[in-house]
Structures are given as C-alpha cells and as structure tokens.
Amino acid sequence: MIFGDPYRFAIWVECIPQWSESYKNGFFYFFVNGNMYPNDIRTATLDVDFNDVIDDANALIALPCNDEIFNASTNDAFNTLFKLAYPESTQDDEYPEQVLDFLASTTIINESGAYFFAISNKNSVRVIGGKISKLVDGGDRNIWENIERPLIEDIIIPKNEIDEIISKLKEYSASLF
Numbered sequence: 165m166i167f168g169d170p171y172r173f174a175i176w177v178e179c180i181p182q183w184s185e186s187y188k189n190g191f192f193y194f195f196v197n198g199n200m201y202p203n204d205i206r207t208a209t210l211d212v213d214f215n216d217v218i219d220d221a222n223a224l225i226a227l228p229c230n231d232e233i234f235n236a237s238t239n240d241a242f243n244t245l246f247k248l249a250y251p252e253s254t255q256d257d258e259y260p261e262q263v264l265d266f267l268a269s270t271t272i273i274n275e276s277g278a279y280f281f282a283i284s285n286k287n288s289v290r291v292i293g294g295k296i297s298k299l300v301d302g303g304d305r306n307i308w309e310n311i312e313r314p315l316i317e318d319i320i321i322p323k324n325e326i327d328e329i330i331s332k333l334k335e336y337s338a339s340l341f
Contacts, residue, residue: 165336168329170195173291173321175217175333179210179340187211188340192272194280196291196317201269202276203295209272214337216270217330223268223282224330227289227323233266234285238318242292245281269293277308280317282326289326292318 168174174195183189192208194201217224233241249267251260268291269280280293294316299306 166195167332167336168195168325170200171198172196173319173326173329175329176200177210177214177333177336183207192270194269194273196280196293197319199315199317201273201278201280201293201295203278204276206272206276208270211341213270213272214333214341217268218334218337221264223266224289224291224326226265227282227284227326228265229284229286230266231285234283234290238292238316241283241290241318242281242294242316245283245292246279246296249279249281277311284323287323288320289323290318290320292316 165178166174166176170176176191176193176195178191179188180190188210189207190210192210192213216222220226233244236244245266248263248265251262253260266281266283268282269278273280276295277297277299278293278295280291283290283292294314295311296314297308297310300309
C-alpha cells in the first residue's frame with residue numbers, strides 16, 4: 165500500500181506473508197521525487213521499519229524546527245544534518261554525541277546506504293536525503309564506498325500532508341500487528 169504521492173513523497177509498505185512464518189516481512193520503501201529508496205529489492209522486517217517511522221522521536225512525527233537549516237541549500241542542509249546524526253570521531257572525542265532529532269529514514273533504508281532527514285518550519289516539512297554510499301566488491305568481502313556525486317533529494321511538503329501519510333501508516337500498522 166502506498167501512502168502519499170510517490171512523485172513527491174510517499175511510503176510504500178507491502179506485507180508478504182509467504183516470506184516468513186514468525187515475522188511480518190515485506191517491502192518498506194520511501195519515494196522521494198519519484199525515486200525509490202532503497203533502490204533495490206530488500207526484505208524488510210516490517211515491525212522494525214514501522215516502529216522506526218511511527219516512533220514519536222522520528223522527525224516525520226516530531227517535526228523538529230530549525231529555520232537556518234530549513235533555508236540552507238540542499239547540499240549544506242544535508243551535510244549539516246548528516247554530521248549531526250553521524251559525527252566523525254576525533255582524537256579528542258572518540259564518541260561524539262549524536263543528534264538524531266532530524267532522522268526520518270528507517271533501518272532498511274539506512275542499511276542500503278541512504279539517509280533521510282526531515283526538518284520543518286511553521287507550515288512545511290522539508291524531506292532531504294539520498295543514497296550516499298554503496299557496497300562494492302572488496303576481494304574477500306564487500307566494503308562500503310562513498311558515492312562520488314550522490315543525488316540528494318529535496319522536497320518541501322505541507323505539514324498536514326505529512327500528518328495524513330503518518331496517520332494512514334499508523335492505521336495500516338495497527339491492522340497488521
């Protein structure tokens with residue numbers, strides 16, 4: 165079932181009962197500007213990905229505000245949000261504090277090398293992110309490699325539209341679990 169407009173922003177969830185007897189598995193994807201994330205076929209453990217999105221801390225529900233980041237260019241906004249969520253360790257600070265307030269993506273999306281964030285202002289939500297790394301053959305094992313020029317998606321959606329998507333997603337989740 166698709167919640168939202170896949171040409172702008174939507175979440176596609178499909179439970180495939182044949183894929184597991186003990187868990188609800190299936191598809192869990194974000195559509196942003198007509199592109200699908202993950203961009204390949206992956207089996208999602210639906211309760212994990214549902215809980216990632218319908219958790220009150222998810223930025224699509226909490227709708228954190230920051231006018232400076234909201235008004236920044238696409239690349240500046242994405243880089244700022246990524247560094248807040250996934251700061252690099254330094255010699256002085258081996259375990260820097262993560263700020264996950266703006267994180268919108270789910271486990272299955274992050275595991276594909278894509279990351280999405282949501283930031284709001286008074287009336288709108290800006291969803292920004294994309295696939296920034298990929299698994300490549302590293303000889304005896306696969307390794308993650310940064311994509312040289314990743315496509316960073318950027319869409320601004322009215323808050324009431326995001327609220328409707330999340331509300332319908334919660335209803336669907338309740339019917340499955």
